[in-house]
Amino acid sequence: MKNLTKAFAVIALTSASFATFAATEVNSAPTGAQSIGVVSAATNSGDLGTLQGKLAAKAAQEGASSYRIVSAGGENHLYGTAEIYK
Numbered sequence: 489m490k491n492l493t494k495a496f497a498v499i500a501l502t503s504a505s506f507a508t509f510a511a512t513e514v515n516s517a518p519t520g521a522q523s524i525g526v527v528s529a530a531t532n533s534g535d536l537g538t539l540q541g542k543l544a545a546k547a548a549q550e551g552a553s554s555y556r557i558v559s560a561g562g563e564n565h566l567y568g569t570a571e572i573y574k
Contacts, residue, residue: 511547511572512554513540521573524552530567536560543570 517523527550529542539560547555552572560568 511544511552513544514554514556514573517556517571518554518573521554524572524574525550526558526569526571527555528567528569530562530565532565534562534564534566536566539566539568543568546570547572 527543527546529539529546531538531542540557543555543557547570550572551574553574555570555572557568557570560566
């Protein structure tokens with residue numbers, strides 16, 4: 489039981505710290521935000537959620553506070569680009 493409690497605590501702390509640094513997806517350019525570039529990602533799975541997660545991670549890695557997916561395509565091999573904002 490103690491190990492289970494520790495596992496939940498680790499998961500909670502890990503997800504809380506990730507949320508602090510994660511970039512937020514937006515549908516349009518945020519008011520007052522400056523575009524700082526473009527990131528791209530690809531995935532071998534046909535899952536759009538995986539592609540979205542990779543784009544979000546790359547945006548956060550570049551120091552963006554938000555990102556907007558501008559293109560996505562493919563069938564079994566998905567690829568996409570996102571404009572990033574700070």
